[in-house]
Amino acid sequence: MVRLTRIYTRGGDAGKTSLGDGTRVAKEGARIAAIGSVDEANAALGIVRLHTQGQREGVADAMLARIQNELFDLGADLCTPGEDFASPDRLRVIPSQVKRLEDEIDSMNETLAPLQSFILPGGSPAAAHLHLARTIVRRAERDIAALMAEEPVNPVALQYANRLSDHLFVLGRALNAAAGGDVLWQPGATRP
Numbered sequence: 001m002v003r004l005t006r007i008y009t010r011g012g013d014a015g016k017t018s019l020g021d022g023t024r025v026a027k028e029g030a031r032i033a034a035i036g037s038v039d040e041a042n043a044a045l046g047i048v049r050l051h052t053q054g055q056r057e058g059v060a061d062a063m064l065a066r067i068q069n070e071l072f073d074l075g076a077d078l079c080t081p082g083e084d085f086a087s088p089d090r091l092r093v094i095p096s097q098v099k100r101l102e103d104e105i106d107s108m109n110e111t112l113a114p115l116q117s118f119i120l121p122g123g124s125p126a127a128a129h130l131h132l133a134r135t136i137v138r139r140a141e142r143d144i145a146a147l148m149a150e151e152p153v154n155p156v157a158l159q160y161a162n163r164l165s166d167h168l169f170v171l172g173r174a175l176n177a178a179a180g181g182d183v184l185w186q187p188g189a190t191r192p
Contacts, residue, residue: 015028017032019031019079019080020076020079020080021081021082023081030143030146030150031079031147033143033147034078034140034143034144034146034147035079037136037139037140038071038075038078038140038161039071039075040136040139040140041071041136041137041140041164042068042072042075044132044133044136045064045067045068045133046068047129048064048129048130048133049061049064049065049068051124051125051126051129052064052126060126060174060175063104067164073091073093074157074160076091077091077092077154077157078144078153078157080092081151081152083152085154085156092154092157093156093160094156095156095159097156097160098156098159098163101160101163101167105163105167105170108170108171111174111177112170112173112174113177116184117184117185117186117187119173119182119183119184120182120183120185122183123172123175123176123179123182123183124175124178124179124180126172126175127173127175127176127182130169130172131169131172133168134165134172138165141162141165144157144158145158
């Protein structure tokens with residue numbers, strides 16, 4: 001369990017920060033970029049939840065609450081270097097979390113009409129914010145892939161980020177379906 005008694009430590013004032021194992025690394029490094037993008041995605045989902053709590057989107061809110069917790073798990077995974085991806089002593093994202101996202105995507109997608117066009121980010125407030133969160137998760141995915149090119153990373157971390165962006169896309173479509181439909185791209189609609 002985490003216990004924080006002080007919020008500022010001054011430990012990062014010289015441009016370095018500590019990883020979960022105590023290693024000090026540069027704040028501009030690939031690992032910190034990936035952790036930061038995951039954190040930003042989590043914050044964006046907090047904004048989405050302002051539009052889903054206590055409303056007919058209650059199922060969506062419960063999914064998002066669980067996903068926010070899992071994003072902290074993902075951050076902890078990324079914060080702990082090493083190759084011991086199956087060690088019970090380390091908090092790592094696991095394949096069953098990816099599978100659950102896939103199952104939820106399939107379940108939500110069954111109720112949606114097939115796409116006939118690309119969709120524009122927008123629609124209901126919750127869906128619009130989900131689209132923003134989805135793009136942040138895509139950046140986190142790229143950052144995780146860049147980190148993987150430099151050093152060992154739990155491969156399930158990348159799978160989770162990849163599946164999560166798909167999940168947020170489909171969830172946004174599901175919320176828009178309940179609120180009047182997606183905003184469709186109309187190719188060339190503004191050309192004279």
